[in-house]
Every structure is written in C-alpha cells, then in structure tokens.
Amino acid sequence: MAPLKVIGTGFGRTGTLSLCFALDILGYPCHHMEKVLLDPTQDPSAFVKASQTRTANWDRIFENYVAAVDWPAAEFWSELVQKYPDAKVILTIRDPEDWYASVANTINEWPMDPNIKWPMRMLKTRAMARAIVKEGVLRDFSDKEAMIAKFNDNIERVKQLVPQDRLLIFHVGDGWGPLCRFLKATPPDTQFPRCNRGSDFVKRLLWVKKAIESGRNLAAM
Structure with a gap:
C-alpha cells in the first residue's frame, strides 16, 4: 500500500498509539512499534540497518501501511518527509514534563519480566x-x-522543516475534530481512541504476547 500518506514526527509516548488506532479507523492502515510486534511481515532488523545507513527500501518496509507514527518510523521522519512529498505530517505533542515521566515508567526500560518466556518476535x-x-x-x-x-x-525542527499547509500539530486530547479537518475526513461515529496509558504498559505487553502466541495477525487492530 505504500507510499505513505501520513507521517508522524512526534516522539513515542505522545499519544502515538491512540493516533495510530484513529488513523486505522479513518482508513489509513498505520505503522507503529506495536505493529512491528504484531505483524509477522515486519523485520525489526530493517530499522536497525536503516539507523546505521540512514537509507532503506521504505516502500518495502511500509508496504502494508499508508501511515506511520511512533518509533521506529519517527526516527526517520526527515527522510520519510522527503521520500513522500505528498504525505501529510502529524506532530503529536505533550507537556514535556509529563512526557519524560511517562517514558521513565515505560519504554525507557521495556519492563519484560525475565522469568517469563517471551516470543522471539518480541525479543527481536x-x-x-x-x-x-x-x-x-x-x-x-x-x-x-x-x-x-x-x-x-x-518539535521545533519539525515546525521549521515542514510547510505549515502540510503539518498538523496535534494533541490527542483534541479528538477527531482537528485530525479529520486536516485529512479532509468525515468524523466517525465512535469515540476517539484512548489507549496505552503508562499504567497499562506492562498489561499491554502481556496482551501482545498472548496475541502472538495465538498465531493471529492482529496488526490491523
């Protein structure tokens, strides 16, 4: 499905999973770190190689998606913005102090209990x-x-490098309104997703583990 139509430039823990699910609902299958975990077609090592060379076959990496938010994609937002010049760009923002506290309790360590046998896909x-x-x-x-x-x-670099008519600065608490106006989409008759709160992080990892072990490809969820 590549090329990408929507590129997220915000750091993880700025509401990126909620935005990912919102884009899915609007018909933009969206890449996210959780999708790397759940989608068996994804190769985590491709992103490591890209970080070393700053180049990659982005069409191949994102072939099942038309949007990408969160890390690892956000690490390469400047390359992706140039690669896909017609893509819309969404910068998710959050209070910096709250962001730092959230990261400290979640992705800074990825708290996976060593006493649990985790699927190889999760370890990779x-x-x-x-x-x-x-x-x-x-x-x-x-x-x-x-x-x-x-x-x-x-945040400032995104503002400087991305033209205003291509950029949405977005707080997920603002809901469907600004997102749908930006994408020229009709707001769906459903509540804006609210997910992946810091307190739920470990529970989410266990849910992903169960989903992988069930053998189902839940990447579109």
Missing part, C-alpha cells in the same frame, strides 16, 4: 527498540534537562 523488536530508542534518541535519558531539550528541539 525489543532489541531494535533498544538500538534505536534507548541507545539512540533516549541515550541521555538520565539527564532530564538535556532529554526534555531534545524533545522540544524535535
């Missing part, structure tokens, strides 16, 4: 996330001031 995806996120974007996470500065710098 976690290794990719460690390379791109924990040891990449978040490598200075112990320095809160520096990390928040990086978070804010990403």
Whole structure:
C-alpha cells in the first residue's frame, strides 16, 4: 500500500498509539512499534540497518501501511518527509514534563519480566527498540534537562522543516475534530481512541504476547 500518506514526527509516548488506532479507523492502515510486534511481515532488523545507513527500501518496509507514527518510523521522519512529498505530517505533542515521566515508567526500560518466556518476535523488536530508542534518541535519558531539550528541539525542527499547509500539530486530547479537518475526513461515529496509558504498559505487553502466541495477525487492530 505504500507510499505513505501520513507521517508522524512526534516522539513515542505522545499519544502515538491512540493516533495510530484513529488513523486505522479513518482508513489509513498505520505503522507503529506495536505493529512491528504484531505483524509477522515486519523485520525489526530493517530499522536497525536503516539507523546505521540512514537509507532503506521504505516502500518495502511500509508496504502494508499508508501511515506511520511512533518509533521506529519517527526516527526517520526527515527522510520519510522527503521520500513522500505528498504525505501529510502529524506532530503529536505533550507537556514535556509529563512526557519524560511517562517514558521513565515505560519504554525507557521495556519492563519484560525475565522469568517469563517471551516470543522471539518480541525479543527481536525489543532489541531494535533498544538500538534505536534507548541507545539512540533516549541515550541521555538520565539527564532530564538535556532529554526534555531534545524533545522540544524535535518539535521545533519539525515546525521549521515542514510547510505549515502540510503539518498538523496535534494533541490527542483534541479528538477527531482537528485530525479529520486536516485529512479532509468525515468524523466517525465512535469515540476517539484512548489507549496505552503508562499504567497499562506492562498489561499491554502481556496482551501482545498472548496475541502472538495465538498465531493471529492482529496488526490491523
């Protein structure tokens, strides 16, 4: 289904899974870290290679999707914005202090109990996330001031590099209105998704584990 029509440039833990599900509902099958976990056609190592070379066959990587938000895709947003010049760009934002606290309790460590036997796909995806996120974007996470500065710098860089008529600065709490206006879509008769709260992170990992072990491809959910 590539090329991409929507590209997310916001860091993880800014409501990206809620946005992902919203885009799915609007008819934009959306890539997200969770989709890497759930979609057996995804190869986590492709993103690690891309982080080393800054090049990739993006059409191949995103062939089942027309939108991409969250890491790992957000690591490559500048490359993707150039690769797909007609794509709309969505910058998810959040209070920086709240963002930092959320990351500290979730993706900074990916708390997977070592006493549990996790599916290999989850272990490979976690290794990719460690390379791109924990040891990449978040490598200075112990320095809160520096990390928040990086978070804010990403927002400013997006604003500077993406034309205003192509960009939506989006807080997921604003719901369907601004998103549907931006995409020229009809708001669906359903509540805007609210998911993946920090307190639910471990439960979500266990749900993904169960889904993988069931043998079902739930990437479209």
